[in-house]
Amino acid sequence: xxxxxxxxxxxxxxxxxxxxxxxxxxxxxxxxxxxxxxxxxxxxxxxxxxxxxxxxxxxxxxxxxxxxxxxxxxxxxxxxxxxxxxxxxxxxxxxxxxxxxxxxxxxxxxxxxxxxxxxxxxxxxxxxxxxxxxxxxxxxxxxxxxxxxxxxxxxxxxxxxxxxxxxxxxxxxxxxxxxxxxxxxxxxxxxxxxxxxxxxxxxxxxxxxxxxxxxxxxxxxxxxxxxxxxxxxxxxxxxxxxxxxxxxxxxxx
Ligand code: PAF
Numbered sequence: 001x002x003x004x005x006x007x008x009x010x011x012x013x014x015x016x017x018x019x020x021x022x023x024x025x026x027x028x029x030x031x032x033x034x035x036x037x038x039x040x041x042x043x044x045x046x047x048x049x050x051x052x053x054x055x056x057x058x059x060x061x062x063x064x065x066x067x068x069x070x071x072x073x074x075x076x077x078x079x080x081x082x083x084x085x086x087x088x089x090x091x092x093x094x095x096x097x098x099x100x101x102x103x104x105x106x107x108x109x110x111x112x113x114x115x116x117x118x119x120x121x122x123x124x125x126x127x128x129x130x131x132x133x134x135x136x137x138x139x140x141x142x143x144x145x146x147x148x149x150x151x152x153x154x155x156x157x158x159x160x161x162x163x164x165x166x167x168x169x170x171x172x173x174x175x176x177x178x179x180x181x182x183x184x185x186x187x188x189x190x191x192x193x194x195x196x197x198x199x200x201x202x203x204x205x206x207x208x209x210x211x212x213x214x215x216x217x218x219x220x221x222x223x224x225x226x227x228x229x230x231x232x233x234x235x236x237x238x239x240x241x242x243x244x245x246x247x248x249x250x251x252x253x
Contacts, residue, residue, distance in 0.1 A: 003092065025045065026135070027053045028135050029056075032073065032078070036176040054093070062127070109160065113129075129157065133160065147174075178200070198222055207251055
């Protein structure tokens with residue numbers, strides 16, 4: 001696995017002969033990798049000749065500075081997992097390399113990004129779409145892989161790729177869960193012992209078949225601070241805080 005820290009280094013590599021006749025699969029991440037990310041890498045490896053994974057904690061998508069400061073960073077362990085998982089390239093750019101413009105230029109979507117997580121996290125999806133567009137333009141993959149846990153994010157990225165005529169296939173990948181049903185997420189690392197014990201109830205409530213309004217009440221009773229439980233796009237989606245940790249999940253409606 002080749003680790004790449006600078007845009008210049010990557011551009012030189014990408015222009016070189018090693019990509020000739022091989023498709024490139026790309027998995028963008030913010031690190032603190034878990035089995036969910038590794039499932040994206042496995043799929044990317046199955047479907048492509050070469051794979052690249054980025055680890056970049058994107059400041060532009062954090063509407064809360066404390067949340068950005070707290071976000072788990074486990075780069076050495078991530079690199080080991082990716083190496084063992086067979087990734088060909090690990091991209092770890094600095095924020096100054098990704099935002100030479102100081103985030104003066106950004107991508108916004110004006111409908112779906114306003115709902116659900118977007119309604120509660122102002123600017124979040126502008127940050128996501130902008131960094132994903134920058135990464136896709138740099139990496140130039142044939143396919144890019146996104147987990148369905150962030151279902152709204154997946155839809156917005158897919159919509160952006162269509163709207164801006166990007167030459168990449170956006171591939172959705174199913175949610176990977178812990179044995180107790182909790183959707184895998186880097187943020188799970190931030191849960192205290194008690195919170196971790198309660199966390200699987202988010203999925204239990206979502207799949208309980210109760211009316212949506214009752215689900216919100218049930219979550220509150222269990223100790224969550226529910227943000228939303230809504231049905232859209234053939235999915236039932238929820239976000240709720242446990243202490244300081246915001247969890248999201250979704251299931252087929
Ligand atoms: O899903 C994530 O980890 C991030 O939102 C992404 C797509 C890597 C953009 O920073």
